[in-house]
Amino acid sequence: MSDQDAFRAEVRAWLEANCPPEMREPVRDEGDVCWGGRKWVFKNDAQKQWLEACAAKGYTVPDWPKEYGGAGLTPEQTKILKQEMKRINARSPLDSFGIWMLGPALLKFGTEEQKVHYLNQIARGEIRWCQGYSEPGSGSDLVSLQTLGEDNGDHWVVNGSKIWTSYADKADWIFCLVRTDKANKYQGITFMLFDMESKGVTTKPILLISGNSPFCETFFDDVEVPKTQFVGEINRGWDVAKYLLGHEREMISGGGAGGDMVSIGGTFAKAIGKNDHGELDDPILRAEMAAFDVDVFAYRAMGERFMDMWKTGRAHPASSNMMKYVGTELNKRRHELVMSGGGSEALEWDSPETKGGARPRAWLRTKANSIEGGTSEVMLNVIAKRILDLPGA
Amino acid sequence: MPLYHNDDQAMLKDSVAPFVAEQAPVSHLRKLRDEADATGFSRDLWAQFTEMGLPGMLVPEAHGGLGMGHMEAGIVLEEIGRNLTPSPFLATSVGAVAALAKAGGTQAGRWLPAIAGGEAIVALAIDEGAKHRPDRIATTATRAGNGFRLDGKKSFVLHGHVADMSIVAAKTDGGITLFAVPKDAKGLTADPRRLVDSSLASHVTLDGVEVDADAVIGEVDAGGDILDVLLAATRTGAAAEMVGVGQGAMDMTVNYLKERKQFGKLIGEFQALQHRAAHLYGEMEVARATVMKAQQLLDEGSEGAKLMVSVAKAKAGRAANLAVREGVQMHGGIGMTDEYDIGLYMKRDRALAEFMGDVHYHIDQVARMNGY
Numbered sequence: 001m002s003d004q005d006a007f008r009a010e011v012r013a014w015l016e017a018n019c020p021p022e023m024r025e026p027v028r029d030e031g032d033v034c035w036g037g038r039k040w041v042f043k044n045d046a047q048k049q050w051l052e053a054c055a056a057k058g059y060t061v062p063d064w065p066k067e068y069g070g071a072g073l074t075p076e077q078t079k080i081l082k083q084e085m086k087r088i089n090a091r092s093p094l095d096s097f098g099i100w101m102l103g104p105a106l107l108k109f110g111t112e113e114q115k116v117h118y119l120n121q122i123a124r125g126e127i128r129w130c131q132g133y134s135e136p137g138s139g140s141d142l143v144s145l146q147t148l149g150e151d152n153g154d155h156w157v158v159n160g161s162k163i164w165t166s167y168a169d170k171a172d173w174i175f176c177l178v179r180t181d182k183a184n185k186y187q188g189i190t191f192m193l194f195d196m197e198s199k200g201v202t203t204k205p206i207l208l209i210s211g212n213s214p215f216c217e218t219f220f221d222d223v224e225v226p227k228t229q230f231v232g233e234i235n236r237g238w239d240v241a242k243y244l245l246g247h248e249r250e251m252i253s254g255g256g257a258g259g260d261m262v263s264i265g266g267t268f269a270k271a272i273g274k275n276d277h278g279e280l281d282d283p284i285l286r287a288e289m290a291a292f293d294v295d296v297f298a299y300r301a302m303g304e305r306f307m308d309m310w311k312t313g314r315a316h317p318a319s320s321n322m323m324k325y326v327g328t329e330l331n332k333r334r335h336e337l338v339m340s341g342g343g344s345e346a347l348e349w350d351s352p353e354t355k356g357g358a359r360p361r362a363w364l365r366t367k368a369n370s371i372e373g374g375t376s377e378v379m380l381n382v383i384a385k386r387i388l389d390l391p392g393a
Numbered sequence: 394m395p396l397y398h399n400d401d402q403a404m405l406k407d408s409v410a411p412f413v414a415e416q417a418p419v420s421h422l423r424k425l426r427d428e429a430d431a432t433g434f435s436r437d438l439w440a441q442f443t444e445m446g447l448p449g450m451l452v453p454e455a456h457g458g459l460g461m462g463h464m465e466a467g468i469v470l471e472e473i474g475r476n477l478t479p480s481p482f483l484a485t486s487v488g489a490v491a492a493l494a495k496a497g498g499t500q501a502g503r504w505l506p507a508i509a510g511g512e513a514i515v516a517l518a519i520d521e522g523a524k525h526r527p528d529r530i531a532t533t534a535t536r537a538g539n540g541f542r543l544d545g546k547k548s549f550v551l552h553g554h555v556a557d558m559s560i561v562a563a564k565t566d567g568g569i570t571l572f573a574v575p576k577d578a579k580g581l582t583a584d585p586r587r588l589v590d591s592s593l594a595s596h597v598t599l600d601g602v603e604v605d606a607d608a609v610i611g612e613v614d615a616g617g618d619i620l621d622v623l624l625a626a627t628r629t630g631a632a633a634e635m636v637g638v639g640q641g642a643m644d645m646t647v648n649y650l651k652e653r654k655q656f657g658k659l660i661g662e663f664q665a666l667q668h669r670a671a672h673l674y675g676e677m678e679v680a681r682a683t684v685m686k687a688q689q690l691l692d693e694g695s696e697g698a699k700l701m702v703s704v705a706k707a708k709a710g711r712a713a714n715l716a717v718r719e720g721v722q723m724h725g726g727i728g729m730t731d732e733y734d735i736g737l738y739m740k741r742d743r744a745l746a747e748f749m750g751d752v753h754y755h756i757d758q759v760a761r762m763n764g765y
């Protein structure tokens with residue numbers, strides 16, 4: 001038996017022993033997705049048990065080093081773990097911006113002390129993080145951000161506001177871009193970490209077109225941040241931010257196209273009906289769905305290749321921008337087809353049969369995919385400049 | 394297996410890419426075209442391919458080949474595509490070899506070593522009309538004496554007029570049967586037509602062609618499975634070649650954006666063109682990954698291969714088509730001239746797109762394989 005086969009067998013046995021049956025059911029509502037944190041209320045014992053088992057084994061962050069709460073797995077082993085979890089439909093034990101975003105930034109830029117402290121907390125799901133990037137006047141042009149941290153001896157006094165802060169009202173801590181030098185655009189930003197319960201922090205959820213409020217406005221009014229709580233170097237936070245945006249794009253692109261090799265046409269065969277030849281009984285929609293299936297299956301192969309190359313340092317450093325662009329545009333297309341496939345039923349906004357308008361709300365939510373984390377247009381700019389090396393881009 | 398080339402495959406690419414670029418760049422195609430070459434490819438170049446062992450890449454070692462896989466064949470095909478090299482490699486060394494190796498038996502023993510030795514060109518006589526419809530084969534094979542009599546018409550048979558053997562798909566009483574028909578068979582005629590990309594494809598007529606029973610590739614009535622293998626290999630190979638064509642067209646176009654000035658600027662400075670070029674880059678990357686996935690699944694003998702092969706042919710078809718269309722448009726007026734190569738890429742892409750099922754055919758197949 002090869003090392004890989006042995007590892008697969010070991011993982012399989014561990015999952016069998018530790019993944020509760022309830023955690024192998026599809027995610028039905030938001031409470032089924034475990035975000036952890038000080039305020040988290042577990043939906044049931046199984047959710048708690050699953051998180052704790054994975055955290056103890058290092059499987060909430062399998063590819064992180066063991067001393068920081070991970071399992072120290074190689075890319076190949078991580079892939080095997082994911083495959084085995086998928087095989088039994090195991091839910092993710094923990095979703096968090098700490099895992100996807102802050103963690104990678106700390107692994108690259110953090111001090112040893114920061115890594116040991118923050119990464120272990122993230123891995124165990126103890127602290128829920130949010131990201132303070134965009135501001136009302138700084139969207140695509142993020143580097144123009146104005147939230148100001150004034151030097152006051154052993155701490156900064158932070159004033160300003162952030163927008164589109166995902167789940168700020170539920171988060172424990174924030175990683176936040178703050179201007180610490182007004183004279184220097186790119187080298188005048190510091191990547192700070194602070195507690196959302198600090199005096200002077202307030203949040204206000206934003207009602208979106210989907211009727212939901214996953215994002216907040218976040219206000220800072222004379223918030224005191226100790227001058228030890230920053231990542232990288234003072235005034236060099238933009239380097240961390242850029243690196244982290246790459247990971248955000250990776251995350252969005254990975255999740256963007258969503259799902260397995262599930263065919264959209266196959267999903268709607270029952271709702272739309274079939275003709276005598278077994279074809280979807282709407283030839284034009286069938287053709288559009290089939291063309292979409294081709295693109296989505298193709299994108300899954302791209303996702304596999306991208307991750308294989310990314311994890312082994314073979315990918316172009318800007319290729320996550322391409323993944324983000326292609327994946328998010330694809331996801332928007334998926335939901336347009338879901339709405340067409342659902343017809344008038346997919347218009348119902350709050351009926352119990354439609355799980356409170358799950359489809360139209362999800363459809364509207366996807367419109368943000370190509371805006372958040374860098375718009376599609378910005379992604380194309382980056383590809384043009386950094387990958388294709390086009391002039392003046 | 395990770396979805397990138399391993400060290401051996403990277404080495405293969407490092408030797409094949411410069412070889413094809415030096416020995417058979419686009420000027421090689423132009424020369425054959427301008428001299429109205431009647432063969433459709435250069436026999437000298439094929440001899441050089443043979444010295445490198447390329448014709449027998451997919452031939453099992455027991456039959457004198459290298460026993461490699463579709464991933465490796467795809468490396469060669471991508472370079473053939475990038476350089477628009479006229480070559481019998483796809484039909485002979487990929488499609489025919491896959492079918493013969495799958496079938497085994499007399500015909501495999503007869504033809505595989507000859508292919509590996511660069512001595513035999515094999516044509517694929519599958520299509521019968523203007524569109525690829527392998528489920529509607531009308532050519533018949535009826536029992537006659539010690540063997541069969543073949544009657545029917547075949548179209549789009551690449552290298553049909555020079556092939557030492559043609560693999561002919563025909564209807565038999567209980568299904569489809571594949572036959573190895575040698576070039577000197579009585580009643581076999583191949584009428585070559587020059588296509589838009591300067592390649593030669595034949596209209597083949599089988600008028601009472603008599604073959605022995607041992608001309609059957611595999612078993613009588615059981616040719617469907619072998620045909621599936623032939624089609625999967627050839628489609629994946631065509632997709633790999635299209636990735637090469639698309640990449641070649643894209644590289645040429647992106648370079649042009651960095652050279653051509655209008656309004657006092659390099660045209661690559663205009664965001665309208667930058668965004669289109671960047672979009673094309675994404676499509677090409679996705680197509681490449683998809684083709685590699687199909688190659689990998691074929692090499693693993695995975696059940697999912699059939700779906701991914703159609704996905705790959707469709708996706709590579711879409712992406713390469715975008716690459717050549719954007720290529721001609723972004724070159725502006727000179728893109729319309731014969732002097733510039735970009736138009737040749739457009740022509741080759743069109744022929745490959747049609748070969749073994751176009752984008753629409755494969756999108757439809759994807760729907761069928763998913764039950765709708």
